[in-house]
């Protein structure tokens with residue numbers, strides 16, 4: 001669907017990108033340039049989310065939260081089509097009969113926010129590439145893998161660590177299960193940056209799933225990662 005061509009002028013600028021990944025999966029990314037006041041004027045929230053917004057301490061968090069609603073509007077949804085489960089995972093109300101999609105995932109990082117809409121369970125993450133990821137790398141990457149990665153140059157090392165983190169967040173967002181350890185249960189197979197995709201395995205509670213992961217750069221130092229739940233379960237290993 002040629003969404004971009006149908007954009008109202010006020011959407012054109014902060015809408016950073018739309019990726020039609022396949023006929024049933026769409027990613028929309030917002031570059032947050034508006035003030036809180038502007039966004040707040042343009043977005044209508046349901047009662048629960050209004051309370052959440054009011055309780056947010058940071059202006060950037062509030063703007064990100066509101067910008068996600070701008071993205072929903074672009075895809076013909078509104079905040080009233082969304083609800084959160086007890087863990088904080090967002091869902092679309094199934095009774096929305098105009099709905100093209102059944103699943104949603106949300107991310108925001110600094111001046112970017114994004115949603116992914118699909119008919120498969122989906123997870124999305126945007127991360128800023130930062131040196132400080134090195135300090136926590138041992139918490140989410142196994143030692144052997146970390147040793148291999150450290151042999152790469154500094155920039156590649158940071159970018160790959162950021163992708164790995166994003167992969168684990170995205171899979172976690174799909175599964176939404178207590179007890180998943182990023183380090184012990186999710187493994188990302190070796191990949192090259194120019195491949196823009198990778199394979200990750202989740203081994204958790206007797207379940208084995210293999211995910212194809214898609215990654216790319218936003219501006220120069222933000223990483224976008226998304227994935228979908230595989231349609232059929234691969235055999236246990």
Ligand SMILES: CC(C)(COP(=O)(O)OP(=O)(O)OC[C@H]1O[C@@H](n2cnc3c(N)ncnc32)[C@H](O)[C@@H]1OP(=O)(O)O)[C@@H](O)C(=O)NCCC(=O)NCCS
Pocket residue numbers: 065087088089090105106107108109124125126139140169172173174176180181182183
């Ligand atoms: C919940 C979590 C996935 C959010 O990720 P994040 O990078 O901090 O923040 P993001 O901006 O990318 O994502 C936030 C969005 O995730 C969604 N989200 C929150 N909890 C979720 C859950 N349990 N499942 C799926 N999605 C969730 C929400 O939509 C939220 O945005 P919103 O509330 O404004 O709508 C993350 O904080 C988390 O708990 N991770 C697992 C903990 C863990 O194991 N950490 C690793 C230790 S090494």
